[in-house]
Amino acid sequence: MTALLEVRDLTRTFGALNAVAGVSFSVGAGELVGLIGPNGAGKSTLYNVIAGAIAPSSGQVVFKGRPVAGWKPYQAARAGVARTFQIPKPYRHLSVLENVALSALLHERTVAAARDSAGAVLAEVGLADYLEAPVANLTVGLLKRLEVARAIALRPSLVLFDEIMAGLTPSEVKGMTSLVAALPARGITVIWVEHVLYAIMNTAPRIMVLHRGELIADGAPATLAKDPAVIKAYLGEETSLA
């Protein structure tokens, strides 16, 4: 079975800093994979390389069997890779609906159809009441949901979520978690960077741990939670999966 995404010995340096150092993994279609690690571990850089925002220093990214390292972000999007931004980047002069409609335009033929499609996605993430709201008024939590909506509206094969839970209340976290968990069944493979551990550790069947640019663990949450290297680098103590 060919993996949907394969990362081979990927390295990205900034001057003397090894942001990503020889990372290799593969993700199959339909997987839901968590990616955790302390700040500065290289998660955002990894996302940026996969999604085309920056080029790798060395190594390869293979998507749907095609080597794509160094592609442009819009090429990634058109090929089926969506991503959210850790610090939300909404289109400030467009309404919430229009923000998502732009993404929907990738697959819809008319603006009207894109708007309808966007409305549906926004309802899924719980933003149905904010369709015409100007983006400037939204809180961070709402903006994060907007990021998720924009990513889903692209109808991607692979989505890279970047800390989408920040700013959400516990019940909102529950809702968002079920949404994310349901995505693989819709044909959307998920890689998920998250700091809100209880959400991710209980939902993702597989978790990768990044530390100082290196992949130090890759496996089931239960195993990881006991892994001394992971505990030392990130968890701090044995994390119970309650």
Added chain:
Amino acid sequence: MTTVGQLVFSGLLIGGIYALMSIGLTLIFGVLRVVNFAHGEFLMLAMYGAWAVTKYLGLNPYYSVVAIVPAMFLFGVLVHRMIVAPALDKPHLVVVFATMGLSILMQNVALMAMSADLLDVPPMLGGRSFSFGPFYAKPELLIGFAVAVACTLALRFMLQATYLGKAIRATVQDGEAAQLMGVPVPRIFLITFAAGSALVGLSACVMMPLFSVFPTVGLNFVLIAFVIVVLGGMGSIEGALLGGICIGIVQSLSSYYIAPAFGQMFFFMLFLLVMIFRPAGLLGRKGEASIGIND
């Protein structure tokens, strides 16, 4: 060969003066990340001021520095408080258009107040050229150049050695971090803008003996200043000096060997070449031009 040498020498001197006029612009950009489109009109205002002091007090225009520099500093404070500071947290086109509007306002107020006549100060330094090695130079040019170099050195010293200077450098590198470290960033903005304005005042005093003043004089010089600032690297003081000298030499040579009008065209083309191939300029930080300013 001595013609070329003389041209280069004269170009060097006038280039230093152009640089002095541009240092304020590059400093303001480096710290506040705004381009003051009224920069030329600040110069025009200061030149009228220097002219007036000379005419009505009979002083040598160089002495008018005492009045003009503080006056321009205050003017800078005024403009910053009323126009620049309120525009800083809005989309950057606001400050662009606001300073543009100020530019038009000032040009036309000058037109109404002083008419379109070209005004000069009478030559006060004897009118003879001094010889400087194998080359000749008017004393006004030598003084102007000396002031430019002294100013650059003084600014560099201030930036390295004083707390204010360090605060400014910190703000340039990372305004948010600086603020978190206790640097009063809004005040740094104010001081920098006003200082930039004062520097323009200084340059006006040394330029008045060399150029005439009229309401739209700013437009000529601001375009030169933009080219110098870009060439030298936005935010770099030494870059402004270097850029100014390059421009002065280019202008001097091309005015002589080609036509004076084409001289201007050359440095716009130089500007575009720099923008295309090395937008950070000679001494600026790489990648800056692709980030532009924070929106």
Added chain:
Amino acid sequence: MDAAPPIAKRRPQRWRLMPERGTLSLFELALLAICVALVVARPPQYLQDVVIQTFLWAGLALAWNIAGGFAGLISFGHAAFFGLGAYTSTILTVNHGVTPWIGLWIGGALAAVFATLLTLVCARLRGPFFILSTLAAAEVVRIAALNWEKLTGGAEGLAILPTASVANMVFDSKTTYAALMLGYLVIVYAVTKAVEGSRYGYYLFAARDDEDAASAAGVNPLLARTGAMGLSAFLTGIGGSLFAQYFLFLDPTHVLSPELSFQFALLPALGGLGTAIGPVLGSFAITPLSEMLRAYFGGKAAGLHLAIYGGVLVIVMLYFPSGIAGALQRLSKRWRSSNR
């Protein structure tokens, strides 16, 4: 998350009062009616001049806005496109007998090519760096025109023979000119509205507001921006040709100056960047005002009208950054909610 009704509210199919993206409003129709009336009513000579200039400048402001407002490419060098259009069609007319009706397309195309090259070359530049590059490029064109006397007549300029005929696009009647300029305005407005409501418009707005996010959503920002600049330049160039046919005289100071470039930017800024109706409102407010001030104060206090202009711009930018159009929108929202 429940399965809430997924369809976004479709707007009721009735006429909107105020201008909105994607549809025509009563306001726009009313304005059109007024414009037609101004043409047909044959006001006195000097007023007709004002009307002609107002329509032309509205069209030019709209053209600039496609790049500056929609795409976020603020340019202080649009005089280059204006001048290229004007000089191209004029040189073709005067030296080669080509009718301006064809010449204006060629002028527009030339301007578009120049703009496209410029945008590609300045692709990585943002903010003030881009603005200054447009300024520099326009100055290069102006100085070239000033010195290439064989082609452009240099500082002495070019004059078009005032022999009236339709083929020459020279008219005795100012009413015909007014109709011509109104036609230009209507066409540019239609193009603007079409772009605004289209998927291309979405791409432009997104690329303008956040280039990285737009890229991540499948938009090629460089292509979008270049297209916008090209279109803007094309329409501006055509406006230049029309100007040449009206004014019958061109010289670099009149059609290639930085002051002209600033004017192209100021009208949309005052009227409301990024909207379709904004530049029109900007021109309708400012052009007659500045003509009247110039006529009234001209001799007595040269520059007063421009000084007022400058002062107004500062105030508008600081307190009404979305311009006249923005203020109107806010008023209409308040009126609508108070009438609920």
